[in-house]
Amino acid sequence: MTDIFDIRFLLVIRESKSLLEASRKLGLTPSAVTQRLQQMEKKLDLRLLDRSARQLRFTDEGEVLCVRGAELLQQFDALLEDLHERRRGFVGKLKINAPFGFGRRYVAPAVAAFKSLHPEVEISLTLSDQPMVEASDRFDVVIHIGQLGVSNLVCRTLAPNRRFICASPAFIARHGLIDSPEQLAHQPCIALHENNEDVTLWHLSRGRKTQSIRIRPSLISNDGNVIKQWGCDGQGIILRSEWDVADALADGSLVRLLPAWKLPDANVVALTHQREGLPERTRNFMRFLQDSFLPVPPWRA
Template sequence: MTDSSDIRFLLAIQQNGSLIAAARKLGLTPSAVSQRLQQLEKKLGTRLVDRTARKLIFTEEGTLLCQRGSELIEQFDTLMEDLRVRHAGLVGTLKVNAPLGFGRRHLAPVIADFQQQNPDVDVALTLSDQPLTEAADRFDVVVHIGELRASNLVGHAIAPNARWVCASPAFVKRFGQPEAPDDLTRLPCIVLRENNEDVSLWHFSRGKTSRSVRVASKLSCNDGDVIHRWACEGRGIILRSEWDVADAIRQGTLVRLLPAWRAPDANVIALTHNRSGLPRRTRDFMQYLQARFRPLPPWRT
């Protein structure tokens, strides 16, 4: 019969890809790792890993033990943490990934306040222009804006967020107001590159009518703050989230275009690996995050 330390040992080999890398991670010698693996296989009466000169190949039994074992380890760790929390409050490390602009402006203050209220929780925030393409298993929470493609992650609603076509007053004075989405194909536009999406194909609807247009963009960037600034400078039209442009529209530095046409919403959601069995710190952070954006998010107040 094996125990949790044996499962953690085998998972370390799988996650690091080689006995040498696993040895470094575990603080052991490669020979000690190899010997322990042999002892584990002997105890279970089955081969778990086929070792070749170039790589390790997990057998079906080894793969099954890692898959089911990782679930058991997660449940065990969650149970132990919940017991500690009952005695001492929230503890541990919370890893969060989020888009660059939204993370800077709206998420960073929330995280700082949450950590201040829970001083025994360490929060590691990573900002990225492609949060969904990174190794999601490295994070407890991934904040995403917009439609979620097929994913094994669980989505939690955070806040509503529309998308608007905008330009500066000077740009509108120079080029005029577009009257329909097709007009955008003849005007300079600026696009935001993120999540490997087809960013120059813009979709609109009005009632039962749908329209998709391919815009011409001489300027593009992976940072929303940059394209926002370019638009304010009159360099082109942007299709941007409400959370980013609502203040600029109220202040008059940007003007909303095509108000009768609706672009697909890009609601803010938070993604976790499971709906149940989450560590207490993750559950409490999710509730705190949702509460901070209700009843109305800051861009609608």
């Protein structure tokens, strides 16, 4: 069986008056053209060109191959053009994975707004408590919050996000206001289980001083909304993202503890499998999501 390059080669010969003219069009020597033509005939076990004639004349089999091959080339070129249009345009499928809480509050509305602007894009949004543990190769974009471990995914920052240690006023009234990280080890704490991380080891820094405190959680959940609600209900001390507790801190449902100490930032990022060659729908969605957090993210507004 011949391939698509052989068909293009044959069509150039068919459009030429002689092998010499064909060789010029192909940028080859006449002997190279003849040799390749002989190799094709040997591979197909067919004679394609009648060399006894003064002018180039294809055999019946050679003519069929040219006519049918031209049709296939047209379909192939149309397929490539369609793929390029898909890359440039807003059609096709877009599969997104995001954490439960952040996905509900920020990603889902953005997906709906993006869909309204580009109705031809088929979007699938999956919310998960372990977006980095699941088969990320099934998704075009993975929204991740926090530090990124070893990964071959390409990371793009969407929005800044800090993390705070908080408790309710009722909890502070019962247990007192802590003034050092060491006290966390002896207080009722609540841990969020996500991405198979060590959620009982909290890292704090103040200037050049760093401390890692091993808490003993009295409650654990894989749902950030549950963690926040337990904290507001006075069940224990929580460590949560700024995006999640900013409203509770503003209305007094939670109070920030150890404000002089800093925890590692947990920026919101978008992960993809490659940096270049992404479909336009994927790149545009990430820009759209990024723009929704500008000039400042909602949790800092």
